Amino acid sequence: MASTSFFFTSESVTEGHPDKICDQISDAVLDAILAKEARLEAEGYISPTGVPARLDDVRCACETLVTTGTILIAGEIRTQAYVDVQKIARDVVRRIGYDRAKYGFDCDTCGVINMIHEQSPDIAQGVDGTARSDADDLDRIGAGDQGIMFGFATDETDVLMPMPIHLAHRLAERLTEVRKDRTLPYLRPDGKTQVTVRYDDGAPAEVTALVISTQHDPEIEDMGIIEADLRTHVIAPVLDAVGIPWRDAKVLVNPTGRFVVGGPMGDTGLTGRKIVVDTYGGMGRHGGGAFSGKDCTKVDRSATYAARWVAKNVVAAGLAHRCEVELSYAIGVARPLSVMVDTFGTGAVDDGIIERAIQEVFDLRPAAIIRDLGLRRPIFEKTAAYGHFGRIDPDFTWERCDREDELRAAVARLS
Numbered sequence: 001m002a003s004t005s006f007f008f009t010s011e012s013v014t015e016g017h018p019d020k021i022c023d024q025i026s027d028a029v030l031d032a033i034l035a036k037e038a039r040l041e042a043e044g045y046i047s048p049t050g051v052p053a054r055l056d057d058v059r060c061a062c063e064t065l066v067t068t069g070t071i072l073i074a075g076e077i078r079t080q081a082y083v084d085v086q087k088i089a090r091d092v093v094r095r096i097g098y099d100r101a102k103y104g105f106d107c108d109t110c111g112v113i114n115m116i117h118e119q120s121p122d123i124a125q126g127v128d129g130t131a132r133s134d135a136d137d138l139d140r141i142g143a144g145d146q147g148i149m150f151g152f153a154t155d156e157t158d159v160l161m162p163m164p165i166h167l168a169h170r171l172a173e174r175l176t177e178v179r180k181d182r183t184l185p186y187l188r189p190d191g192k193t194q195v196t197v198r199y200d201d202g203a204p205a206e207v208t209a210l211v212i213s214t215q216h217d218p219e220i221e222d223m224g225i226i227e228a229d230l231r232t233h234v235i236a237p238v239l240d241a242v243g244i245p246w247r248d249a250k251v252l253v254n255p256t257g258r259f260v261v262g263g264p265m266g267d268t269g270l271t272g273r274k275i276v277v278d279t280y281g282g283m284g285r286h287g288g289g290a291f292s293g294k295d296c297t298k299v300d301r302s303a304t305y306a307a308r309w310v311a312k313n314v315v316a317a318g319l320a321h322r323c324e325v326e327l328s329y330a331i332g333v334a335r336p337l338s339v340m341v342d343t344f345g346t347g348a349v350d351d352g353i354i355e356r357a358i359q360e361v362f363d364l365r366p367a368a369i370i371r372d373l374g375l376r377r378p379i380f381e382k383t384a385a386y387g388h389f390g391r392i393d394p395d396f397t398w399e400r401c402d403r404e405d406e407l408r409a410a411v412a413r414l415s
Helices: 018-043 085-096 121-127 163-180 223-242 299-316 351-361 366-373 404-414
Strands: 005-013 059-067 070-078 111-117 147-154 187-200 203-216 250-253 322-329 338-342
Touching: 005 163, 005 203, 018 059, 018 070, 018 085, 070 085, 085 111, 147 299, 163 187, 163 203, 163 223, 203 223, 223 250, 299 322, 299 351, 299 366, 299 404, 338 351, 351 404
Parallel strands: 070 111, 203 250
Antiparallel strands: 005 187, 059 070, 147 322, 187 203, 322 338
């Protein structure tokens, strides 16, 4: 068989990118509501209208927009908890590093507009559950919307992510790290990374191109200085640790020659506008729904996490080298309408057998996903930068490979 070679490129952005600022604010609002509602429930709080605080009753779809000098927060939220949305937004911006006027955006002086309102009762009635007496408890929470969700895994990296997006995220993380620890004190919060990988016979062989655009102090006019520093302190530590050849790669740093005006002063940001960065960098399909700001009755988020969990366990179990899982839902209906598996010809058995095994091993109703992955916890702000997948963090429960044995046993029984 003739060898095949192709190139694949993925990008990431730093937490100071305008769109990512928005994602982090939206998820910080969600986290604050989940934390406060859990405390109220534990204390037995009942509202003046007689409604008890219940963490399971929280509904959140929070959207953020940022532009020069302004943060606008909107969306639909149902909760007994009061949270200080203005303070939450300012604290996120401060943590990111926009804490002085000379950066063009300042956490203490920017305007914060709160336009949050109640969730539509028409949506709520479908999600809150059925009154049928014969309904399973896990059937009582319907999907928060119709839609299709995809999960993907590949054994080309140790975290079972595609190599290009894995490297792009790690470079973006490192770019932020050397800014915050003052290794490169002239860097500012906004930045983007892009990595091109050459594949031979389906396996990553080398990095052929790198693009890093990073906001910087105006005093730094020589891009050669920035490139030399990034090669030493960002590129080499990340790529050498992975062990992929890169020394012959074409490296482009700030290709326009200057990147001083950045963040919300340079571009308007919006929640949910970096969905390919959030997932698999374009390798593997995306259902179209964004994640940040949404509580996990919204299957855009919870079912996408579950699909990644499933796909990762399939690959970890040795049932395929690559696996994509598609789930589909109808609003108000708990059980997925379809489960599809594509192993791209790498499966150890027929894809149909893996599909049946998945449906035996995994309960993919929203309430079961929330239960099994612990998605009522305030863990979401940190998902909102550097990817929702491929992260080594115990709070990222959808990254666990904990059902390999059950999958293998189910496949053996069904084969």
